[in-house]
Amino acid sequence: MTGIGALFAALLIQLSGSISIAGAEPNLIGDGVQRASEKDHPALCRIDILIDTGNGEIEFLCSGSLISENTVLTSAHCFPLERDYSATVTCGEKFMGGVRDVQVPDASTWIDSEHPAPTRDYAIVNTRRKSRAEPLPLARSPEAWFDDNGLLRPGITCRIAGFGKDHRGSTGHLLIGSPKEVEFILEDRLIHMIPVSEWLKTSANPGDSGGPLLCQGPGMKEEIVGITHAFRFLDDQDQRIDNLFVPTWNLP
Numbered sequence: 001m002t003g004i005g006a007l008f009a010a011l012l013i014q015l016s017g018s019i020s021i022a023g024a025e026p027n028l029i030g031d032g033v034q035r036a037s038e039k040d041h042p043a044l045c046r047i048d049i050l051i052d053t054g055n056g057e058i059e060f061l062c063s064g065s066l067i068s069e070n071t072v073l074t075s076a077h078c079f080p081l082e083r084d085y086s087a088t089v090t091c092g093e094k095f096m097g098g099v100r101d102v103q104v105p106d107a108s109t110w111i112d113s114e115h116p117a118p119t120r121d122y123a124i125v126n127t128r129r130k131s132r133a134e135p136l137p138l139a140r141s142p143e144a145w146f147d148d149n150g151l152l153r154p155g156i157t158c159r160i161a162g163f164g165k166d167h168r169g170s171t172g173h174l175l176i177g178s179p180k181e182v183e184f185i186l187e188d189r190l191i192h193m194i195p196v197s198e199w200l201k202t203s204a205n206p207g208d209s210g211g212p213l214l215c216q217g218p219g220m221k222e223e224i225v226g227i228t229h230a231f232r233f234l235d236d237q238d239q240r241i242d243n244l245f246v247p248t249w250n251l252p
Contacts (some may be wrong), residue, residue, distance in 0.1 A: 022145060029160040029193065029204055029228070029243055030177025033167070038174050042092030042133035045072050046163045047125065047210065052084040060121065061172060063162040063211030065224050066091045067138065069130040073248075074210030075227060076104040076123040082113040082136050089127045096127040118188045121229045122246050123210070136212065138248040139223040142186055152184035158215040162228060164205030171207050191226045191245035203241040204231045213245045 038044070045064040050057050056142060059177040064074035072089055079085060079102050089096040139145060147153055159178045165171050182198040191213065197203035213226035226245025 003079055007107050026138050029162075029202055029208070030179040030182075032180070033175055033177040035166065036161075036174045036176045037224075038090075039093050041161070041174060041176075042066070042094060042131065043136045044161050044174060044212070045074075045088055045091040045096075046060065046174075047072070047074055047078065047089050048080060049087045051080065054083075055222055058216070060085075061163060061207040062209045063164070063207065063228070064089070064091075064125065065136045065210075065212045065227075066133055067224070069132070069135070070100075070127045071097070071135075071226060072096075072127065073138075073212075073224065074125055076116045076121050077114065079104060079123055079207055080114045081107055081110060089125060091131050092133055094129075094131050094133065096129040096131060098128055100126045100128050100179075102126075113142075118229060118244060119246060119250060122227055122251060136214070137221065137223050138251070139215070139225040141249055144217075145225055146184075146186040150186040152215075153217070156215055156217050158184070158213060158225065160208075160211065160213060160228070162204070162208035162211030164208035164211075165169040171205075181209055186247070189247070189250060190229070191247055193243040195241060195246065202243070204228055204243055224226060 044064040045066055047062040047064050049060040052061055062074050062078040064072040067073045087099045089099060103124040105116060109120045110116045145153060145156060159176055161176045163172050163174055166175055179193060183194045185192040207226050211228045212224045214222045215225040216222045226247050229244045229246050231241050231243045
């Protein structure tokens with residue numbers, strides 16, 4: 001096992017697009033989680049994926065953000081390298097049809113065919129149809145959001161959006177959570193959102209992968225600061241959960 005592979009195993013990273021914690025049904029990241037009307041959020045996208053496993057097909061769900069009239073930003077691990085798949089995209093209530101192509105980082109940066117390196121877990125999905133919705137802007141440089149210690153600057157507020165499970169275990173409805181009592185830390189080219197309390201209520205769920213970490217400051221519009229990548233147990237007595245985000249300024 002490679003050093004990175006061993007690190008992944010030691011940290012028990014759970015990819016939030018496909019795997020949940022055994023015996024736990026945590027909510028979408030953040031307190032005050034609310035089911036939202038897709039009509040009111042036309043730039044938040046649901047990606048329905050059908051993957052051929054070789055022994056049949058499985059349905060898969062990821063989230064994403066509209067960043068141009070026919071381009072959606074999401075997670076690369078939603079699209080395994082060595083599997084055939086088909087996918088459709090819906091942003092808001094606008095069905096954008098099947099995907100024209102999916103751009104993921106080079107295979108040499110992946111740990112295996114299903115797991116990109118953590119800092120490279122992003123994908124650009126080009127759809128066949130166009131949306132008239134206003135795209136979500138990508139965040140500027142990290143200095144606009146984090147101080148020299150890697151902590152979120154005062155006055156910045158953030159929220160998470162995705163199509164993962166709600167508290168009843170239902171998947172596929174748009175949920176928005178405003179994180180409270182958490183620490184945002186920029187470290188090792190990833191954004192860590194570490195809950196201070198109630199860890200079972202502050203983790204990503206299957207279906208949340210690729211969804212945005214939306215932040216804004218005073219007088220600013222919301223920008224996509226990070227892309228939901230994974231969550232992992234921390235090795236401490238509290239067994240808190242560390243949610244990981246790929247910063248959008250890491251994108252080429």
